[in-house]
Amino acid sequence: MVKLCVLIAAVSLLPILCLSFSPENPTDRRVLVLLDDLSLKSSHSIFFNSIKSRGFDVDFKLADDPKLSLQRYGQYLYDALILFSPSIDRFGGSLDLAGVLDFVDSGHDLILAADESASDLIRNIATECGVDFDEDSSAIVIDHKSYAVSETEGDHTLIVSGDFIQSDVILGSTKVEAPVLYKGIAHSVNAANSLVLKVLSASPSAYSANPSSKLSNPPLHSGSAISLVSVVQARNNARITITGSLDMFSNRLLRSGVQKAGDSNKYSKSGNEQFVTELSRWVFHERGHLKAVNLRHHKVGETDEPAIYRINDDLEFSVEIYEWSGKSWEPYVANDVQVQFYMMSPYVLKTLSTDQKGLYHTSFKVPDVYGVFQFKVEYQRLGYTGLSLSKQIPVRPFRHNEYERFIPTAFPYYGASFTTMAGFFIFSIVYLYNK
């Protein structure tokens, strides 16, 4: 009886367990937050509460918790990882650098925030993601022009920046009006890595140095080459956010007013809350996650998909593209989706027209070349998951009996052929009976 109860309980729990990240339901469900110190839980509570209020299970653990584990029996226990533990040298439990990278490589998301105490482990994780923190461990970002006006005059390490990436999908459609407060270390994005993007850049007057010592050498990182917040959209659709400021998520900066030095505009609330909330929406796949389904093609006037096309056939092609809104799949509307009819190089490249309900369609003529072709949709846009679809289709030449017949232009040739035949017949009679 007890066993039966356990079985029923286990079976009824299955749907809940299945609620985690899946292609059909791409929003993350379970988030692990690793902290240096559990006091961060209350000092950053606004950020965590906004995540919880959007329906995520947030699990707080100390980064050196000896029972720390991301996976059990080969299954990941979490869909996303937030590393708010900049000073950790070694994670507890079985987690290590390779474990974090495997987690990302299997398509999970990561938010990493460092500060001036960033350890080698945290720096290495960032480097593996294509972001290099300033090697000088005492250097932080200083800006003598766009710093936040505060009570402690002369402290120019609390800087403001409004230099956002121009992308509605990453930062939401509502513009972040107030500048973002930032206090932390600088990083630069690896130029060889095309997947990493600067979301928030420092102003041209910023530089990275130790604020308490005299500047003897020119700073390694300076100007708008300094990235304050960077994101990575990996090819497996894992998303990563890396920032050198843990403070920018804190309640203190989220609630603080902001006034940029030399600017009379005073905002009662900094842009941090909107910025970090929208950014976390993007990272957790609540926005910008596309899927393409129902790739269809058929001849004009037919509905069934043929196994093969003939050269010069007219065909219709359609594909449906949807964007995940966090709760449901909404039609994705854009005017730049293209299809290629591809055999080693694209023979046809057409922009698809949309019916505003997610259906993209076009029609074109199969080129006058036979061989094995592919329908290809390659759609890579800033902030959106990449779509890469292909479907193979052979194209054959005309059959022997499919050529045009009885062409009026050719009638003289037909006439000549039959005349020679008749001539042969008459010649034979005349020749045989001519004695």
Place this chain on the structure above:
Amino acid sequence: MARSTSKDAQALFHSLRSAYVATPSSLKIIDLYVGFAVFTAIIQVVYMAFVGSFPFNSFLSGVLSCVGTAVLAVCLRIQVNKENKEFKDLPPERAFADFVLCNLVLHLVIMNFLG
């Protein structure tokens, strides 16, 4: 010099015509047939020069049927000519049968290629 050349040409044509009169009538029929085939072929080539080579297979089969006919007829003429010592052992009936068979094959191919 020029006068003597035209006189020579006249003499040449004259001798040719008088020699041709002596040709057996069966060979003359073959010559007429060859002339007909070549004429038909020329008409088609001129036509093609005007309308372009679009149904190229039809053009080829039309012209090749004429050319083939002419070639086969010339072969027949060589074989049935009594003065040609090379084929003196070949009976003219056998030569004509070969000619008919080759023509059948030719026209079969032409009909296939014409469409």
